[in-house]
Amino acid sequence: MIRNSASAMAEALAKKEITSVELTQLHLDRIDAVDSQVHAFLHVDREGALSQAAAVDAKRAAGEKLGPLAGVPLALKDVMTQKGIPTTAGSKILEGWRPPYDSTVVSNLKANGIVILGKTNMDEFAMGSSTENSAYGTTHNPWDLDRIPGGSGGGSAASLAAFEAPLAIGTDTGGSIRQPAAVTGTVGVKPTYGGVSRYGLIAFSSSLDQAGPCARTVLDAALLHEAIAGYDKKDSTSINAPVPAVVAAAKKLDVKGLKIGVVKELSGDGYQAGVRSRFDEALQELVAAGAEIVEVSCPNFEYALAAYYLIAPSEASSNLARFDSMRYGIRVGDDGNAGAEEVMKITREVGFGKEVKRRIILGTYALSSGYYDAYYGSAQKVRTLIVQDFAKAFAQADVLVSPTCPTTAFKIGEKSDDPLAMYLNDIATIPVNMAGVGGMSLPVGLSPDDGLPVGFQIMSAAMKDDLMYQVGGTLEAALLSKWGAPILSQAPALATK
């Protein structure tokens, strides 16, 4: 049962073949069995999950109308607040904090009867591509426990690949949903900016952050997308328009007449050979399904990474200023003599990890007087150029595609001392965040050179999220009929306790 898709689980629940309490308990048992190796979870809310499940079962028994995913368990990235449940964003500075409020995503999940199993590991404040920056230890990739599960949402992706949860919530600032999905053989979607409320998402970079669904199939992602998306008056940057019909799009299984734009600048040098070959084969599947392939050029994408590493740290330096030990979180150095200012400095020194401090300092520099125009200001101009590149490309194609990442999962520790090499992981995912458009990663096979999953990225224009689901759903179906079984069936079995 736990290897099923979320929609299959939902169907079994609807037919009363299984109760939500039973389904939840199966997942809690799986977590107990394998999470000591994977370390996807930072906190498992056993009692809370079972009582949510029991509540859904009771409603179902009473014949109440329920959401399509009611009773299905989910893993929540630890960057989302959930009332009364420890929320750390992977940082020591928030150790022990229990928020007094629910994020809008959590409210929506609860309203849909989706059972929250617990909080998943992540790079501290979502800054990283490997979860190695978590203050609470690295998550391991279920495909190879010596490798990274991607980041920042490595915990959410790994929980899906390890069958600890059929659904998960991620957040994506520069690729933190899509890159983990790519390296774990799962599906991850960054919706259009403003499509899902950011209220209760602990901000890394406000103008780039976007929460989205993580799942093992495109349809499951679509179902979760519709459950969490929609206008929220608590988020002034949320879009006040109907959610695109992504579930219907995921079920279309037809791409005839669609134009698929291959972004010239997001392939070639620097991309692993096996990644390229699987990407090309996937394109052929789409051609066979009736799509037309066109090449598009986005010449300014090559500046996206540099602009991103100015904009995101700048906003982060301000967003993370509130962690000062005065109102919540840990407090260090309060010996009765030290002043507030000094205690703040010591707490922030002890509470933040290396990467977070590096980015705070970088962002502080980029915004400081005398450097603003040259750095933050210039990066904002690059952002304009990227928006223009996307506009031109979407005039030529319905969706754009590229490999999600240049490589498959790398070894834990391999890049942790080289920030620039680490940053390159996000080279293909960052442009999407800069322009606020939609992006999806889905698995398109294993790289022949190392046997690890390869991700295929589909990008759609703002509020055209349905198009990426349509193309993703079609491609997934074509590959499934070719493979005969989902890609995760090829993952090595994890030892169970």
Add this chain to the structure above:
Amino acid sequence: MALTFNDAIAKYEPTLGLEVHVELNTLSKMFCGCATEFGAEPNTQTCPVCLGLPGSLPAVNGKAIESSILIGLALNCSIAPFSRFARKNYFYPDMPKNFQTSQFDEPICVNGYLDVEIETDEGMKVFRVEIERVHMEEDTGKSLHVGGATGRIHGAEYSLLDYNRAGIPLVEIVTKIIPGTGKYAPQVARAYVTELRDILRSLGVSDVKMEQGSLRCDANVSLAEIGSGKLGTRSETKNVNSLRSVERAVSGEMVRQANRLEKGERIIQETRHFLEESGETRPGRSKEQAEDYRYFPEPDLVPVTPDADWIETLRATLPEKPSLRRKRLKAEWNVPDKEMTSMVNAELLDTVEETVLLGADPTKARSWWLGEISRLANEKEVAPISLITPAQVAEVIALIAFGDLTDKLARQVVEGVISGEGTPAEVIEKRGLKVVSDDSALMVAIEAAIAAQPDTAERIRGGNIPAAGALIGAVMKATGGQADAAKVRELLLKHLGQS
């Protein structure tokens, strides 16, 4: 020998700059739905947003935007077609996010002016104070310092924070530099803040209570030798909490700076704090190093782009300017300058106007409020308006007019009302104060009504009883609602031979 104010102005020319912070009186905060009540129990008006909890996001209070635009319009500003919030980044424990959501290079209103009138050696003179900008921001929390010898910031053992005030909408009004005020600089500063306060009050956008901090003034002062054509280094004086303090702070700072310059000392560009007791200023405690606010556009909020329709709709609701209203009332009531100034200074203009609108004679209304009632209010150290209502004062004045009360008896009635014995009628009843108990006073009014409407009277004489309503109404109006309508009817009909 230290220089006096007169010595200072003989040699130096002051330049002023005033920054006024106004707390808007919206029901909810700038960026969240928490209440804004003054004096609530600590931390009872807080939520994830105004506590800066991780994950929370601001949402702009539309009423605060409207109030800001109204202020800009009242100050003759241009309303920016595009304005934005920005983050002002600096750390301070009473600021929950460690940045203040404010406006930087894109404020909502720019380039206005306010004319203020002051009394000079050559009579009343108008100074034009130019406004550079009006922008929106949020207030901080309040800290309480515990322990140490004085309880002041230094020597405190720890501090306690209450965030009820955090996030209350603030509007900051910044003048351009104000040159050429000479020895009148302190009065101009005071007159500007007074006029601004009156405008804000007339707009109904703020409580404008300086003592509660809903109106706060920072005064920038610099001196240069007369005729030098230079601009001196300025100091910024904070903590100026009353109109009188504005005047004292400016003159105190002029004297302090003149004395330093006289000794050949440099003026340091710094923040200073006004000391209410001595009228002097002390230097603020400077931070170890200069801050760099690293402003950037607030990514959690979207731009404010008011269109012309919205602005014009708001402009149409602007009330009469306080300065124009004073001119009008002065003419209507025929009040001498000095009396007018007394009323304004005593903050009784609204009250007197209200009393007059209830039918009282302007001169009498003024003299009651400024005289007897103010005297009693002073004794009790409260505001006159808290003792008695304009309607009650109007009633007493009407009773005098009808001869029911003498001035002496009226004072007893007022005193009775103030000591809580009830309405004027109840006081009269209880104390048995009424002079005239027969119907003669009413008859005077009835005869006046008949004289004014002879036709109606004729119809009543002819038996048209319902026509009496018009005359009864006139009598009621003339007596300020004082008379008993049934009694009026009885007397009227009898007088016209209909009973």
Add this chain to the structure above:
Amino acid sequence: MTAISRDEVAHLAMLARIEMTDSELDHLASEMDVILGAVARVQEVAGQDVPPTSHPLALSNVFRADVVIPSLTPEEALSGAPAKADQRFKVPQILGDAE
């Protein structure tokens, strides 16, 4: 790009309120040098004619009605406080004046 000095990094750490040891400052200065060298590329295409984009959405005038919504209880508000007293957040002594 010119190198970023250790003193400059120390100033940034002061602005960001992060205590740093000398060796940390040295290490960070050399890292910042490399990173800034890489990100300075943005200046190559950031011409005067290019307008800045600070946000991906072209929304404006998003306002909330001036309505009071129930606050947290003081217990909830103070639930995460490292220290509290008299229904207030208790913090080490505050030196220096407010803005």
